[in-house]
Amino acid sequence: MKPTMPSATVSVPRKAVLYLRVSSKRQTETAFDIDKDGNSIATQRDICQQKADSLEAEVVQEFVEPGVSAQTIEKRPVFRSMLAYLQENPDVDYVIVYARSRAFRYFVDAAITRRHLDKLDVRLLSAREDFGEGTYAEAMEAVTDIMNQVQNQLSGEDIKIEMRNKAINGGTLGKARLGYLNVRIDVEGRMVNSIALDEKRASLVLKAWELYASGSYTIDRLEATMADLGLTTRQTARKPESPVSASQLHRLLQDPYYVGHVKYQGQLYPGRHEPIVGQDLFDRVQDVMRSRSGAGSRDRVHHHYLKGMLFCGRCHDAGRESRMVYVEAKGRSGSIHEYYFCRGKQDGFCDQRYLPVDIVEDKVAEAYAQLRLDQDFESDISQKLRESLENEHADTRDFFARLQNQLAEVDDKERRLVTLAAEGVLPIDKVRQLSNEYRMQRARIEEQLSTTNDRLELGTKVITQALAQLGSPRQSYERTTDRVRRLMNEAFFRRFYVDEHGPAHGVLNDPYADIMAAQTAFRSSVVTEMASGPTSTPSSRQTPISDVQTRPGRTDADMRNAPDLSGAPLSVSLGSIYLDHGSSKATLVGMTGFEPATSSSRTTRATKLRHIP
Template sequence: MTITNTTSSTFEDNSWPAPPPAAVGSINTIAGLEHLALDTAAQPRASKQGTAVLYLRVSTVRQLNTGADVDADGNSIATQRQWARDAACELGATVVEEFVDPGHSAQSIEKRPEFKRMMRYIDEHPDVRYVVIYMRSRVFRNHLDAAVTKIRLREKNVTLVSAKEKFGDDYMGDAMEAITDIMNEVQVRQSGEDIKVKMAHKVQRGGSVGRAKLGYLNVRKEFDGRLVNTIDLDPDRYPILQWAFAQYATDQYSIWQLCGLLEEQGLTTRPSSKRPARPLSPSALAKILRDPYYAGTIRYKGALYAGRHQAIIDKTTFLTVQKILDRRNRKGDRDITHFHYLKGLLACGQCESEGRTSRLVYSQNVGNGGTYEYYLCAAKQRGNCTIGTMRLDDIETAVARAVAAERFHTESVDTIRREVTRAMETLQAADRELKDSLRKQLTTLETQEDRLIDLAADGTMPSDKLRGRLNDITLQKASIKERLVKTETHLRSGAERVLAYVDLLENPGDLYVSLAGNTRRDLLAAFFQRLIVYVEDDGLHIRPIRTDVNEALHDWQTNTHAANERASRVSAEGSPFSTTQRDSSSNGLSNSQLVGMTGFEPATP
């Protein structure tokens, strides 16, 4: 007697080749016995042959690229493919297509594009008999999806086969499948709730969750002898974002304009396997400007928590940016700001002479086939000033003349460099002497502190009086330590700043003309606090209000020039004291002048 093994649970359609007549109705075959035992009216079952498709799925891209020899738990596509092909081989089926959902962590199968494509493929290829998966837990996140998928495939005469799970073909197998799907759903929900609790706890302790935001990086660092996941600054991007917050806080840029400037500086998004690096969009920049994460605060589930990550900007700047965004985003308003590099630096000379301060406002008008740019006094708009509008070209020309007038003589520049070096040597020597004195004072205070502690141990001094003495010594020690922090490096950085100003003053006119608009503004900010514009009969004139460092350098040049002239006149008169007087007149910067320059002050006793 010939026995044919036919235990498949799939149903046959008319397109499948019919089995030999004796095999269908004869009780001499196992297939015939099965039909008699179940239901004579039941549909005939298919043999374990035909074509199969594989459906493989991972939740992350990292799992997609993991090899089967590395991951044997089914978390990689390679592992799932190996098991699914072995299962198809046991069925005697030929694998004709493979569908992979890479990195789609969707809770529903309807949100997985490759699953939808597989169902369309089955509709177009009715000879497909099996869909082979690795495990049901990898495909179905809830029992309803599993039941609906089984019904839809059964209607197409397709059997869903799990490579690692053998449930059988009878009603007990169906029951085990359903129980497995329900338990998988319970496990998914439990894991989800557990993750939510752990994420909330991590945020409450200041930790960051998820992928690092732009300007930061996900890194692994060693703490207490073990590697942990943490957040660190992105050295290529965080300085640019820091600059973006500062510039928007000036209220002189729109988001669109700031996006263009950031693109010029090379800011891009981080590349991924799906998307290349690209410039920041206005909507993405708006989200960044609204995100308190960059100020060291984490927003989670509507609440704010102090973060352990390093802030890119201070909270004052962040709040300023929020006020600007709120004001510009009111109904009917648009975030559009006309920008010019002189904006905010110019003041009206007529208002200045009348005892009030009023800025010149940049404006654009479109008409007669072009765009016309000009400045006008803000007080004129309120009826308090009679000065007319000033053409932008005239303003720019007058500013360029004012910058060129800042130029120092070559011999003055060389002298300043020598004098700064000499002053540095003097200040460094004084700084070393002061630090020696401070260290001696600190040693004396520590000795007094030790004696007071001994008295406290003996009980020979009242506790209140003792505590007061110890507090005084603690404050004095803290003060001395703060003064010791001002090191020679602080003095050197101040000297470098002064020398940088000198380099700019050597030929500022040509340098200014060669720069772009944004860089011109930086140069103007180094030279001037404000530029006051006067309208005269012969044109526009500017009176500059210099910065402290620039003013100190110009005062030195003026005083030195006057001293040299006096020495020359005395020498010409033949005075016997002319040589001595000329030698005693200092051509250098005094320490008092250097102290007036921010960042170049010596340590004071």
């Protein structure tokens, strides 16, 4: 038993924990704008808090089990966490639940929990069911638990009967399929749930069926095509719209729901919803699937480490964007041949031939050769990064001191406000208003203090690490595994444009695009300085990056095959160091893409540099 105080005049404060639970995710989303846990949890919390207040007990912890439909307590992680908490905190007196049916669906669970809580000297109370105390109260609790289990089982049987009856009458079970929407319609003055076509997606779903029925599309190719056409999943509270995956398309193309049927426990019933496809189209799609399920022609998803990153260079030059598709073809001898081909070839607007995989792999490897860094550039940019960091540290110390002064002023204001409030000089509403304003000022200043020292160091670290990775990228790429090559491609490049002539044309990710643009600008400054001689003026080095085409030892072919730097948001930030004799600090610090601009003057300089012709 818990110890009691010997003095009758001193009462021991009692402590309680709350256990709140709902059985479905949907219940956590009702009135979400009012309470983040949903209306049901919020209601339980209020009622349980009232119960704790009536017992003069302090609520020391709250356990929320959101959207767990498991019937046994073994399958409820939060409930198990609560029992562990009680074991570690023996001063808790009560566990308060909204109703016993919220805590237990089986009377055996209730009995086991009761025995466990008795050993801890903790009592479980229901906020909605007051059974009192004593033997009869315990008997009533046990009877209630038994009846809750019976009610739960009967409800499950009722739900099964209702779902079967709904299917027999053509109703849709659960959420609407892709291409349809759950809607509310007026039927004879009463609002009822129904299913309607999704105007945004229904036509695209039909297009997917038609393309696959043609026999010219694998699931893999259909996935890429429908993504290009704009077919996406519906947005939910937790997931944004996204392209429909190959596995989702595979299930969609076998679902009889789209031809007007509802399936329940293996039995088909005529649905009340409007079909998207006809029976003939449905049958043709199933025939294509069956024909590809045989040996040697399975409609499966093939894997290759370059998949998803290759686009047709020929179509790109013609102003189109078309993916390269990976295929495995079986020869007459039974050997497998791997190719990449432009999706536009089957659509009739591209004449690029099928490219063997080994040729494509070599072309991508050649693109890595364009990432080499000149030793003089690498040394120069590393020095400028160090100088910029040193200059920034000096500014940071001044800025830090100003922030500390501002924080001291806020402290002084808060002390004066406390004095005025205690003397009753200011109305309570005015005190609250000023207190909130000072609290917000303090939060803003403290946030700036915590980030001031880290901004430039973080940006410098990113660039320095990127420089190190560009030491010998092609050798690293050629000597590693396919899995690591995949990771390298995703790190360095956004995509590759592949043509049968020449190496792949790579579009770089940041910060590599920024570094290569800086190297191009560095070469420009060297060439300009050599041409101008020692009498050159600062303005003579204002050579636009776009005007620099060649340098000694670099051919026209090299320039054409260099990685694409277009669209790189930082392409001028590092490069502008070599277009201007001014401070490198303004360039490195002022760009918002590298670190947040800290003054209007820096922002202005950075913005101006972005528009160099």
